[in-house]
Structure formats: C-alpha cells, structure tokens
Amino acid sequence: MKTLVTANQKGGVGKTSTLVHLAFDFFERGLKVAVIDLDTQANASYTLQAFQSGLQASSMFGVESLELENKTKDNMPVIALIESDAGLANMEKMALNEAGTNFRAAIANLSSQGFDVCLIDTAPSLGVSMAAALLAADYVISPIELEAYSIQGIKKMVTTIANIRKVNPKLQFLGMIPSKVDSRNPRHGRHLEELERAYPQLMIPTGVGLRSSIADALASGMPVWRIKKTAARKATQEVRALAAHIIMKMEIYQ
Numbered sequence: 001m002k003t004l005v006t007a008n009q010k011g012g013v014g015k016t017s018t019l020v021h022l023a024f025d026f027f028e029r030g031l032k033v034a035v036i037d038l039d040t041q042a043n044a045s046y047t048l049q050a051f052q053s054g055l056q057a058s059s060m061f062g063v064e065s066l067e068l069e070n071k072t073k074d075n076m077p078v079i080a081l082i083e084s085d086a087g088l089a090n091m092e093k094m095a096l097n098e099a100g101t102n103f104r105a106a107i108a109n110l111s112s113q114g115f116d117v118c119l120i121d122t123a124p125s126l127g128v129s130m131a132a133a134l135l136a137a138d139y140v141i142s143p144i145e146l147e148a149y150s151i152q153g154i155k156k157m158v159t160t161i162a163n164i165r166k167v168n169p170k171l172q173f174l175g176m177i178p179s180k181v182d183s184r185n186p187r188h189g190r191h192l193e194e195l196e197r198a199y200p201q202l203m204i205p206t207g208v209g210l211r212s213s214i215a216d217a218l219a220s221g222m223p224v225w226r227i228k229k230t231a232a233r234k235a236t237q238e239v240r241a242l243a244a245h246i247i248m249k250m251e252i253y254q
C-alpha cells in the first residue's frame with residue numbers, strides 16, 4: 001500500500017478537493033482506496049459520506065487494531081472512508097512519539113488488509129495529527145493558492161516536510177499544486193513565476209484552475225467529471241491530468 005498525504009497549514013487552498021478527486025479517480029482505475037479524514041472540519045467526510053467504513057479517524061491513534069477486511073475481501077475496487085470525528089481534537093494533546101507510532105501501526109494494519117492506496121486529508125495546522133500522518137506516509141503533496149498569504153505559508157510547509165524526512169526518509173515531497181488558478185489574474189501569473197523560480201523542482205506542472213464546477217462537485221458528493229455542465233469539461237481535464245501525474249509519481253503500477 002502506498003500512502004499519500006495532502007498537507008498545507010493554510011486552509012482553503014484545495015487540499016480536500018484534490019484528495020477527494022484522487023480518491024474517485026483511483027477507485028475508477030480499479031484500486032482499493034482507504035481515505036482518512038484528519039480534519040475536524042470533516043469536508044472530505046461530507047463529500048465521501050456514501051463510502052463510510054464505520055471507522056473513525058481518531059481510532060488510527062489508538063492501539064486497538066482496525067477491522068476493515070470486509071471492505072477488501074472481494075476483487076473489487078473500493079473507497080473506504082475513515083471519517084473525521086470529534087475525538088481528533090484530543091489527538092493534538094498526544095505526544096508526537098506515541099501518536100506517530102500508533103498511527104504508523106494503524107497504516108500497516110490497513111496495508112495488511114489489502115488496500116492499494118491510503119489517502120490522508122489533514123487540517124490546516126502544523127499539529128500532531130499532521131506530523132503523525134507525515135511520519136507514516138510515502139508521499140506528500142501541497143495544494144497552494146497563488147495569493148501572498150498562501151505563498152508566505154509555503155516556506156514553513158517546506159521546512160516541516162524537510163524536518164519530518166529526517167525521521168521518515170521514505171517520505172517524498174511530490175510538490176506543490178497550484179490550485180484555484182485564475183489565468184486572467186496577473187497577480188496569479190506573477191506568483192506562479194515567483195514560485196517556479198524559488199522552487200523549480202517542487203512545482204507540479206498540472207495545476208487546477210478556479211472553476212466553480214469543482215465546488216459544485218464537492219457539494220454534491222461526486223467528482224467534477226460527473227457534473228453535467230459544459231464548464232465542467234475543462235475542470236475535468238485538469239483534475240484527470242493531475243491524477244495521472246500523481247499516480248505515475250506514486251509508482252502504483254510497478
């Protein structure tokens with residue numbers, strides 16, 4: 001099982017949108033996908049509510065083993081949502097050492113139950129649960145907005161990932177995904193150029209535009225390619241290209 005985290009301590013930058021679309025895309029490719037929602041805002045849990053597994057995300061930090069084998073026993077693709085719950089707030093008081101150890105064991109447990117991919121959505125803060133997810137993960141991506149506050153924050157994110165890599169050397173930062181990009185906004189163009197200069201290795205080439213069909217999709221519990229509007233076509237192309245890029249980087253079909 002390969003594990004990917006969406007992380008950025010800034011909110012509203014497209015973490016959940018990206019994660020949910022990767023889950024739908026990977027599912028359609030025939031994979032068994034576990035989704036863990038570590039954000040108490042529960043946005044991914046809302047959009048993926050049709051895929052509830054019965055497990056709550058805070059149980060990933062405990063020592064009891066998780067039972068999801070009924071989800072993976074058939075030779076069928078699946079999305080199993082491990083949903084956000086109020087107990088997650090208490091995980092922020094755990095020692096990182098303990099939280100990280102337990103979370104890593106829970107991820108190993110999911111792997112042994114036959115999942116191909118585990119996608120983890122995180123809250124917009126550099127807290128214990130985000131750090132635990134990064135300590136257990138193979139890959140991390142950071143959706144970003146091309147606005148000044150977002151760019152200010154990304155330095156911290158890059159530093160955090162570098163620090164986690166000292167403890168979890170298998171973690172690969174696949175890069176930043178420009179999200180909600182308005183091609184007619186010169187400020188966005190300037191910021192994108194700035195970022196490409198500052199982080200030439202870290203800019204994912206398949207960004208996603210500012211497209212209201214994506215917000216429609218998230219509200220309706222479906223991927224943007226199921227939205228029947230002409231305007232959804234461009235969004236679909238962008239999100240599919242992003243998913244293809246990520247799946248290639250994750251080397252799932254090797």
Ligand SMILES: Nc1ncnc2c1ncn2[C@@H]1O[C@H](COP(=O)(O)OP(=O)(O)O)[C@@H](O)[C@H]1O
Pocket residue numbers: 010011012013014015016017018043124179180181208209210211212214215216218
């Ligand atoms: N590409 C996009 N175009 C337009 N709106 C978007 C896009 N991506 C996300 N949104 C909307 O922006 C808001 C924040 O996105 P979200 O994915 O929830 O960010 P985060 O998880 O980083 O807080 C949501 O209301 C979502 O519907």
Ligand SMILES: [Mg+2]
Pocket residue numbers: 015016017039043044121122
């Ligand atoms: Mg979110």
